[in-house]
Amino acid sequence: MAEGSDVNYWTIVVVLGPILLALAIAWAIMRNRKATTSLDETERGTRENYRAEQRAHENEPGSGL
Template sequence: MDSGGAGWTLMTIIGPILLIAVIAWAALRNRSSRASDDETERATRDLYREEDKAHRGEDDDVP
């Protein structure tokens, strides 16, 4: 019995289908929401602002 056709089928048909499925799964899994991005940006700006104030020697508690 010749199984040469099975290898060809795996490489040219099933392989690309499996690759597309894995890429689609990874893309969907790694998507981030806009709200999450906005929250991260806001937290980063706040952190930079606090570090800048600390570097200048400013204190929020002193009027």
């Protein structure tokens, strides 16, 4: 294999690598923008989880409850 072909492969990696990385990041950002739940639903679910966890551990020694 000639040295010129090594440079060509390296050029492809250096040029296409950042482009592919940018496309992957852009795709991930766009995918995360469309939330499936509203903030109110998220807050309600969090409060329910905290209450359930508190009830599950309220009789343990050292729980402070």
